[in-house]
Structures are given as structure tokens and as C-alpha cells.
Amino acid sequence: MNDVVGTYLYAVALARDAPPLEGLTGVAGGPVWAISHAGLAAYVSAVSLTEFGEEPLRESLEDLDWLGETARAHHRVVEAVAEKTPTAPVRLVTVYRDEAQVRELLEQRHDDFVEVLSRIAGHDEWGVKVFVAPSAAAPAEETAAPSSPGTAYLKRRQASLQTREEAWHQAVARAERIHDTLSAVAVASCRHRAQDPQLTGREEWMVLNGAYLVDAARAQELGRLVQELRGEGVDVELTGPWAPYSFTTPVEPLESSESEARDDVL
Amino acid sequence: MTYSEPRGDVLAREGRLPSERVALVDLLDRLLAGGVVVSGDLVLSIADIDLVRISLRALVMSVRESDTIVGARRGE
Numbered sequence: 268m269n270d271v272v273g274t275y276l277y278a279v280a281l282a283r284d285a286p287p288l289e290g291l292t293g294v295a296g297g298p299v300w301a302i303s304h305a306g307l308a309a310y311v312s313a314v315s316l317t318e319f320g321e322e323p324l325r326e327s328l329e330d331l332d333w334l335g336e337t338a339r340a341h342h343r344v345v346e347a348v349a350e351k352t353p354t355a356p357v358r359l360v361t362v363y364r365d366e367a368q369v370r371e372l373l374e375q376r377h378d379d380f381v382e383v384l385s386r387i388a389g390h391d392e393w394g395v396k397v398f399v400a401p402s403a404a405a406p407a408e409e410t411a412a413p414s415s416p417g418t419a420y421l422k423r424r425q426a427s428l429q430t431r432e433e434a435w436h437q438a439v440a441r442a443e444r445i446h447d448t449l450s451a452v453a454v455a456s457c458r459h460r461a462q463d464p465q466l467t468g469r470e471e472w473m474v475l476n477g478a479y480l481v482d483a484a485r486a487q488e489l490g491r492l493v494q495e496l497r498g499e500g501v502d503v504e505l506t507g508p509w510a511p512y513s514f515t516t517p518v519e520p521l522e523s524s525e526s527e528a529r530d531d532v533l
Numbered sequence: 534m535t536y537s538e539p540r541g542d543v544l545a546r547e548g549r550l551p552s553e554r555v556a557l558v559d560l561l562d563r564l565l566a567g568g569v570v571v572s573g574d575l576v577l578s579i580a581d582i583d584l585v586r587i588s589l590r591a592l593v594m595s596v597r598e599s600d601t602i603v604g605a606r607r608g609e
Contacts, residue, residue, distance in 0.1 A: 279569065334561075335557050338557065338560050338561060338564050339555075339557075339560070341564060342555065342560055342564065355569050356563075356564075356567070356568045356569065357568050357569045358564065358565070358567070358568035358569065358570050359564040359565060359568065361568075380569075383569070392563075394559060394562075459562040459563075459566060460562070460566075462558055462562070466558045467558070476562065478563075478567075506555075506556075506559055509563060512563035512564065512567035512568050513563055513566075513567040514567075515567065515568060515569045
């Protein structure tokens with residue numbers, strides 16, 4: 268395969284507010300520029316299809332180092348634009364054949380982009396993760412005590428599982444209440460899949476991985492709310508402000524986030 | 534990945550986190566599941582295939598490997 272070049276798209280903003288990006292580099296170290304068309308600006312850089320073609324991507328996306336580097340480079344560009352103007356980030360590794368295709372996109376989806384940009388203007392996305400310590404409600408797992416015979420062990424194990432089950436239901440109910448409380452401060456909210464304990468590096472259950480689109484004037488209110496919600500075996504972690512990654516797609520119905528999250532932690 | 538000091542008011546004051554301080558897993562939640570999804574005559578739109586699950590599996594596996602195999606990198 269020759270070194271065919273594609274156009275990697277990061278984000279879209281209104282052309283009249285589009286900030287100049289001096290010396291900003293994107294994925295694979297390429298310089299970023301803006302394509303202005305139909306009143307919109309698309310932030311792009313050139314990428315080699317040897318690296319960013321469909322086939323190589325299937326493999327690279329499994330490579331954590333590559334994925335991490337690419338995600339951070341993408342994020343850096345989105346942030347640089349979002350700091351200056353309302354910005355609609357585009358999903359990771361969206362690659363077009365050429366600039367003409369990007370212009371076509373700006374024309375065809377013009378109204379959608381304008382609608383999204385006006386909806387998110389003056390708002391930031393905040394992430395809130397809620398952790399519950401299982402030990403706060405349930406006894407800890409039995410420590411290795413091989414002295415007792417099998418039946419005693421099984422009984423203890425069963426009792427432990429039942430308490431765990433109960434603790435889980437309480438934790439989920441608490442997460443629902445917290446999500447409702449935070450949603451009341453937000454103009455939109457959504458829930459991401461709970462993160463695997465292997466990824467969070469924490470033993471507690473993650474019972475909520477929420478995203479909230481909040482008016483910039485209410486950010487401090489959200490921060491105070493998060494602090495008030497902490498305690499009684501519950502930790503609430505706030506991240507952000509993020510560019511509105513979670514609020515630029517049409518809202519899709521959640522497929523039983525509760526049972527999904529549960530698979531992750533039990 | 535976690536912040537020991539209480540955030541909140543502090544966060545609202547200090548503004549955006551530098552890219553390097555953002556936890557990769559939080560970033561991937563957003564970059565793989567969020568963002569404008571455009572389809573059409575793309576070279577590749579991640580929306581077309583379920584790469585989200587593949588990538589997150591890679592992430593989990595990599596963490597597990599680094600737990601058990603000291604110094605090992607993600608292998609073939």
C-alpha cells in the first residue's frame with residue numbers, strides 16, 4: 268500500500284468563532300488546520316491511511332499504547348478548540364478520503380451541527396463517578412480458613428453472597444438518587460457504563476458513571492452538590508469540565524445499565 | 534486516576550485539566566461512546582463496528598497482564 272493520505276476530523280465549530288490554532292499538532296503528530304465551509308469550521312489533520320485505514324485500525328485499536336496516544340492527541344485538539352468556542356467533538360478515528368468530503372459533510376449536516384452547537388453553548392460536561400464500599404453494608408469476604416470443613420464454608424459463603432446482593436441493591440438505589448439530584452442541576456444527563464474495577468484500581472463498586480451538561484454559571488453549584496453527596500461509605504468523584512463529548516449524539520435508550528454494571532463488579 | 538484532594542469548587546476555579554492528567558479510561562468513555570457520529574463515504578467510521586468493546590477489552594486485559602506478568606508488555 269502506498270502512503271495514501273486521509274483527512275482526520277476532530278471537531279466542528281462555527282466558522283465565525285473559529286480560533287486560530289498555531290502550532291497545534293494532532294494524531295500522529297500532524298499539524299491541525301481548520302476547513303471553513305458553509306459557516307462552519309472543521310478541525311482536521313492529514314493522516315496516512317497505512318496507519319489510519321480501516322484494516323490497520325482494527326489492529327491498532329487493540330494496542331493500548333497506540334489507543335492512549337491517539338485518544339490524548341484527539342482530546343488535545345478538541346480541548347484547544349473548546350476552550351475558545353462552543354465545539355462539537357467528533358468520535359475518535361473519523362477519517363475522510365479528502366477535504367472535499369469534509370466540506371460535503373459540513374454542507375449536508377449543517378443544520379444538525381448548528382443545532383448541537385447552539386444547545387451546548389455556555390455549557391460544560393462534567394463527569395461524576397460514584398463508588399460504594401461493599402464492606403460498608405456487607406461483611407468482608409471470608410479469609411482463607413481451611414480448618415473448617417466444606418459445609419461450614421459453603422454456608423458462610425452463601426450468607427456472604429446474600430448480604431452482598433442486598434448491599435448491591437442498596438448501592439444501586441443510592442446511585443439512582445444521586446443521578447436524579449445531579450440531573451436536576453443539568454440541562455441534560457447521561458450514564459456511561461460503569462468502569463471495571465481493574466481499570467479504576469479501586470475495590471469499591473462503581474455504581475454510577477454519569478455525565479452532566481451544566482450551565483457554566485452553575486458549575487460551582489454542581490461542585491458543592493458533589494461534596495455534599497459524599498460520605499456514609501460513598502465516594503463521589505468529579506471530573507471536568509469536558510468538551511460536550513457525551514451530548515453531541517442523539518440520545519439512545521439505555522439498555523439496562525444496572526445489570527451491565529453489575530456484571531462488571533460481581 | 535483518582536484525586537485525593539476534594540474537587541468541586543476547586544475544579545470550577547482551576548478550569549480544564551491538562552490532557553496528560555485526564556484518566557485514559559474516563560477519556561475513552563467519551564471518545565468511543567460519545568462525539569458526533571458521522572457516516573457516509575468515510576474511510577472508516579468507528580460507529581459502524583463495535584470497536585468500543587474491543588478496545589475496552591484490550592484496556593482491561595492490559596491492566597490484568599501488567600498485574601500478573603511483571604514487566605511484560607501487551608503481547609501478540
